[in-house]
Amino acid sequence: MSRREYDLVVIGAGPVGENVADRATQGGLRVAIVESELVGGECSYWACMPSKALLRSAGALRAARDVDGARQAVTGTVDVAATLRRRDAVVHEWNDSSQVEWLQGAGIDLVRGHGRLTGEREVTVDGADGEATVLVARHAVAVCTGTAALLPDIPGLRDAQPWTSRDATGVREVPASLAILGGGVVGSEMATLFTGFGVEVTVIARSGLLGGVEPFAGEAVAKALTDAGARVRSGVEVERVERRSDQVVLTLSDGSEVSAAEVLVATGRVPRTGDIGLETIGREPGGWLDVDDTLRVRGTDWLYAVGDVNHRALLTHQGKYQARAAGDVIAARARGGEVDDAPWGRHVATADHAVVPQVVFTDPEVAAVGHTAKSAQAAGMGIRVLDYDLSWLAGASTYADHYRGQARAIVDDERGVLVGATFVGPDVAEMLHAATVAIVGEVPLHRLRHAVPSYPTLSEVWLRWQEEYGA
Template sequence: MTAREYDLIVIGAGPVGENVADRARAGGLSVAIVESELVGGECSFWACIPSKALLRPGAAVRAARAVDGAKQAVTGDLDVAAVLRRRDTFVHEWDDTSQVDWLIDIGADLVRGHGRITGERAVEVTGADGSVTSLVALHAVAVCTGSAALLPDIPGLADAAAWTSREATGAREIPPSLAIIGGGVVACEMATAFSDLGASVTVLARSGLLGGLEPFAGDLVTAALRERGVDVRTGVSPAEVRRDGAGDVVLTLDDGSEVRAAEVLVATGRVPRTGDLGLDSIDIAPGTWLDVDDTLRVRGTDWLYAVGDSNHRALLTHQGKYQARAAGDVIAARANGTATDAAPWGAHAATADHDAVPQVVFTDPEVAAVGLTADRARERGLEVRVVDYDLGAVSGASEYADDYRGGARMVVDESRGVLVGATLVGPDVAELLHAATVAIVGEVPIGRLWHAVPAYPTISEVWLRLLEAYGRPTPS
C-alpha cells in the first residue's frame, strides 16, 4: 500500500486542528487532517457552543426580572422544548457538513477515521469500515486531539452510566433531578443551566466552587446557586455510586449521607486524548500530556507538535486556537526555510498561555478573569497590591439591574506599576474582560490607564473606580 504524502498531517479536526490546517495552507503547505468523529470537534458540538445555548435563555429571563417594569412582563417559565430545539440549531443537529465544506474550501484533505502515529512522521488512519490509509508527513505531524472528561475512581461509578459534559450538553430531555460531582467550570455552568430548566440540582464539591479563581468569585456563584434552590455541598466526596431498582442514582458520601438523583454528572477535570495515538512507537508514554516549547513543538522532537488541550498549557478553546495560529505559521516557516537564527519560530510563538489567559464562566453571575490571581502573583514573588471594588456601586450597574450584585478585583505588580490580573463577577461582565486582557498583555502602566476614560453610565466605569481606589501614581 502506497502512503499518501503531505507537508503536514493534523490529527484532530476540532477548532484547534482546523486553525493549524488553515494557517499551514495559507503558508503554502499541503495538509491532511484526520478526524474520527465530527469535524468541528468538542467545542462545536459538545462543549462551548451547546452549553452556552442552554445557559442563555435562563440568563435572559433573569435579566428581565431584575428590572422593574420589565419583570411584570415575564409571567411564565422557560419553554424547555424550545430551549433544546434552539440548542440543536447551534450544533446543526450534530451534522458537520458546513465544517467539512470549509476544509474543502481551504484546500485541506479530510481523512475520516482514527489516526495513530506508527513512526517518525508516519500516521495510519483506520476508517469505520476497517480500511487503513497510510499517510507520511514531509515536515510535521500536529496532535490536536484535545481532552476528555476524567472519570474518578469511585466504586460503582463506571457501572452507573454517569453523564459527562457531552451527555449534559446533548441532553434530549431534562431529568427531574441531577447530582453533579465537581466544583469547577463545567459543574457550575451545568448546575446553572439544569436548575434553570427545571431540574432539582445537587452539587458535590470536595472544596469550594471555582477553586482556581479568586475566592470571592466562587463565593458569589455559590450564593447565587443556593438562592435559586441548588443544593451546594462542599467538603464532601462520593465514596460509592450505584443505581437502585427504580433506576435512580444513589451516591453515598464520605460523611455517611446519601444523595439520590435521576442522573449523575461527573465534572472533575480532564485527561488528554493521547492514550490510543501510537505514541509508544516514538518512545512517548501513551495517555500523557505532551510537553511543548513556545512554538508548540514537542520537546525532544523536530517534527511533532501538540496544540490545544493535549499540551495542558491552557484548556480553553480560544487559547487552543491562539496556539494553532502560532503553530501553523511556525510549521510553514520551518518547512519553507524562512525561519532564521534571529527568529527560529519564523513568525510568532505562543507566549500568552503563561500569564495572560482570559476565561469566562457563564454562570449567573458571570465570572470573567484574566492573568494571575493575587495568590499566584505572590507565589511568583511579585510585589502585589490588590484593589477591590463593589461592582454594584457603579452607576451603570444600577441602570442595568435594580439589585446588581458583583465584584471586581485588580492585581497590580507594584515594582512595574502594571496590572497582572483582573477578575470581575456580575451579570454580563464577559464583555468587560478584553479591556483587562489588553492592559495586561500590553503591560500598560497604571498612569496611562487613567487616560483610558470609560463611557458614562456603563459598567465599564468600574475601571475608573478601581483606579481611584488604587490612587493616582506620583509623576516620575
C-alpha cells in the same frame, strides 16, 4: 492500503486542528487533517457552543425579571423543549457538512477515520469502511486530539453509567434531579443550567466552587445556586455510587447520602492520547505532551502538540491562539524561513504562561485573566489588590434593579502595571478583553488613567480602580 504524502498531517479537526491546518496552508504547505468524529470537534458540538446556547434562555429570563417594566411581561418559566431546539440549531443537528465545506474551501484535505502514529512522520488512518490510509508527512505531524472527561476511581461509579459533559450538553430528556460531582467550570455551569430548567440539583464539590479563581467568585456562584434552590455540598467526598432502580445513590464521606435520577461527573479532563500510537515513537500513551513555546514536542523536530493535549491552557480560545503560532512556525520551518521564537514573537504561545482569559457562564458570570492575589504572591510579586463593588456604579443602576457584582484588580506595585483582573456579575464577560489587553501590553496605570470609560457603563470600574490606586 493507499499511501499519500503531505507537508503536514494534523490529527484532530476541532477548532485547534482546523486553525493549525489553515495557517500552514496559508503558508504554502499541502495539508491533510484527520478526524474520527465531527469536523469542528468538542467545542462546536458538545462543549462551548451547545452549553452556552442552553444557558442563554434562563439567563435572559433572569435578566428580564430584574428590570421593572420587563418583569411584568414575563408570565412563565423557561420552555425547556424550545431551549433544546435552539441548541440543536446551534450545533446544526450534529451535522458537520458546513465545516467540511470550509475545509474544502481552504484547500485542506479531510481524511475520515481514526489516526495513529505508525512511525516517524507517518500517520495511519483506519476508516469506518475498514480501509487503511497511510499519510506521510514531509515536514511535521500535529496532534490536536483534545481531552476527554476524567472518570475518577470511585467504587460503583462506572457501573452507575454516569453522565459526562457530552451527555449534559446533548441532553434530550431533562431528569427530575441531578447530582454533579465537581465544582469547576463544567460543574458550575451545568449546575446553573439545570437549576434554570427547574431540576433538583446537588453539587458535590470538596473544595467549593471555582477554586482556580478569586474566592469571592465561587462564593457568589454558590450563593446564587443556593438561592435558586440547588444544594452545594462542600468539604465532603463521594465514597461510593450505586444505581438503584431509577435513582443513583451517592454515599458521602460524612456518612450522608445523595439520591438523584442522574449523576454528572465533572472532576477534570484527561488527554486523548491513549490510542494515537505514541508508543511507536517511544512516548508513553495516555499522557500529556510537553512542548516548547513553538508547540513542538520536546525531544523531536517534527511532532507538535497543540491545544488541550499539551496541558498549558484547556480553553478553546487559547488552543486557537496556540494553533495560529504552530501553523505559522511549521510553515516557516518547512520553507526555510525565519523563525520568530523570542518571547511575544509571532511563532510562540507566550500568553499561555500568565495571560489566560476565561469566562465562566454561570449566574453570576465570572470573567478572569492573569494572576489572582494568591498566585501573584506565590510568584513573589509585591502587589496591591484593588476591590470594587460593581453595584455602586451608575451603569449598574441602569442595567438592573438589583445588580450584584464585584471586580478585583491585581497590580504589580513595583512596575505599576496590571497583572490580574476578576469580574463577577451579570454580563461581565464583555469587560474582560480590556483587562487582557492592559495586561498583555503591560500598560502602566498612570497611562491607563487617560483611557476614559464611557458613562454610564460598568467599565467605569477602571476609573474607580485608578482612584483607589492613586494613579
